[in-house]
Amino acid sequence: HTSSAQSQTIAAISTPAGSGGIGIIRMSGDEALQVLQRIFKPRVSDCSFASHHLYYGHIVDSATGRTLDEVLAVYMRAPHTYTREDVVEVHCHGSFLVLQNVLELILAQGVALAAAGEFTKRAFLNGRIDLTQAEAVIDILSARTRKGVDLAQEQLSGALYQRIDRIRKSLAQMRAVIEVAIDFPDEDVEIVDHSHIIRQLQNEVAEPLERLLKNVDQGKIYREGISVVIAGLPNVGKSSLLNTLLEEERALVTEIPGTTRDTIEEYLDVHGMPVRLIDTAGIRDNAGKVEEMGIQRAKSLINEADLVLFMLDGSRDVSVEDLKLYTAVSHKPMLVVVNKIDLNKVDKHFIDPLQTIAPVVHISAGKQLGIDELKDAIFRRVASGADQWEEQGCAPNVRHKQALLKAHGACLRLRDAFEVGATSDLIAVDLQECLDQLGDIVGETTTEDILDVIFEQFCLGK
Numbered sequence: 001h002t003s004s005a006q007s008q009t010i011a012a013i014s015t016p017a018g019s020g021g022i023g024i025i026r027m028s029g030d031e032a033l034q035v036l037q038r039i040f041k042p043r044v045s046d047c048s049f050a051s052h053h054l055y056y057g058h059i060v061d062s063a064t065g066r067t068l069d070e071v072l073a074v075y076m077r078a079p080h081t082y083t084r085e086d087v088v089e090v091h092c093h094g095s096f097l098v099l100q101n102v103l104e105l106i107l108a109q110g111v112a113l114a115a116a117g118e119f120t121k122r123a124f125l126n127g128r129i130d131l132t133q134a135e136a137v138i139d140i141l142s143a144r145t146r147k148g149v150d151l152a153q154e155q156l157s158g159a160l161y162q163r164i165d166r167i168r169k170s171l172a173q174m175r176a177v178i179e180v181a182i183d184f185p186d187e188d189v190e191i192v193d194h195s196h197i198i199r200q201l202q203n204e205v206a207e208p209l210e211r212l213l214k215n216v217d218q219g220k221i222y223r224e225g226i227s228v229v230i231a232g233l234p235n236v237g238k239s240s241l242l243n244t245l246l247e248e249e250r251a252l253v254t255e256i257p258g259t260t261r262d263t264i265e266e267y268l269d270v271h272g273m274p275v276r277l278i279d280t281a282g283i284r285d286n287a288g289k290v291e292e293m294g295i296q297r298a299k300s301l302i303n304e305a306d307l308v309l310f311m312l313d314g315s316r317d318v319s320v321e322d323l324k325l326y327t328a329v330s331h332k333p334m335l336v337v338v339n340k341i342d343l344n345k346v347d348k349h350f351i352d353p354l355q356t357i358a359p360v361v362h363i364s365a366g367k368q369l370g371i372d373e374l375k376d377a378i379f380r381r382v383a384s385g386a387d388q389w390e391e392q393g394c395a396p397n398v399r400h401k402q403a404l405l406k407a408h409g410a411c412l413r414l415r416d417a418f419e420v421g422a423t424s425d426l427i428a429v430d431l432q433e434c435l436d437q438l439g440d441i442v443g444e445t446t447t448e449d450i451l452d453v454i455f456e457q458f459c460l461g462k
């Protein structure tokens, strides 16, 4: 891949809008250093801008003589940079207005505003990372649990790329052998050892592809998380459970001084799985008087949920109303949660038959009993096998899945063709298809519009 626009130097604010201790403006391209020299007045007079060294000074608009900020600036010479181009970073005070002023001054030097994801796109186009690694950058930025971050880091370090690359190398080697056969069709000797190729296709292509496909569900679970709806009659303890679960999370996070729980507001970390909790009662309350609409919303949320926690008040008998609600949610994967066990009134005659319907967990939301067991049960129910990795650390995404399936299909056709002894040029077509699909995953044969879709998911400045 090469792009004509690539030589254009770009810049963007790379830290979030709003205020923070520092804010960073990043530039990438041939003119980055010249621009820095024009706007940055270093404190030391003999500033040589040694690569990867931080310099203290001020950003000054030479047209007006106005000082915009006191900063640290670093120049990083290509190719040992994020984009493989010359990169400059200016570390300003983290005020959005200051950052905006400095950015405008940079843009006034003929630098273009970077599009979303453009730095990472350049890193990809310049061959520093493959497409799965670029996608891992998005995953790191949007991960909701530490496990999610770990998985994204593994993908960034090339875990998935290496698996795909190994398969491609096997295919390329097979192609070399087959091409000889195509070039010498009249040879009497069988150049291609069919049974050997069939075995190779099975062991080095089909099976590795199948193992990766088995991890697709993990990818979905750890990236997107799952949604869990708490359903139950008023007063069974839904809000109490929600608070207990989120309270625990809050305690975990605030252990580390200076951390806020803004980003995990709605998400619970269940063994690394981001779980979004929805209290159906809350939905109805918000809908106010339009009761019917509230119920409709509750129903649609229940339908979209991956799991329903059907909650009963263990201190009273199961009622007809409980059973009605049960009927309404019974089509979903479910856990029966019997609450208020601290009151020691749980009627075994009612609860035991429920075991046949769904796993039953006994808790006290109020006294925080059985909460870990509930989390374990949630994990087992929705993520059965999510902790079993066929290929350690590889969690293919939806895009990878499509290509893996097509590559696998082509591989099976190839195998069949060898089994019946089909002609070599037909074989070459499927072999190429298999290679192309894998090339799509790592970004070597990916079309421009697909690349656009991927890089548009990035935020500005990344």
Ligand code: GDP
Pocket (backbone or CB within 6 Å): 232, 233, 234, 235, 236, 237, 238, 239, 240, 241, 281, 339, 340, 341, 342, 343, 363, 364, 365, 366, 367, 368
């Ligand atoms: P919701 O209407 O389903 O959301 O129920 P709430 O969470 O508001 O709880 C209803 C009542 O049950 C409140 O008075 C809670 O204090 C009480 N409650 C909730 N969980 C427990 C529990 O585990 N044990 C006891 N004894 N009371 C509970």
Ligand code: ZN
Pocket (backbone or CB within 6 Å): 238, 239, 240, 281, 282
């Ligand atoms: Zn409630």
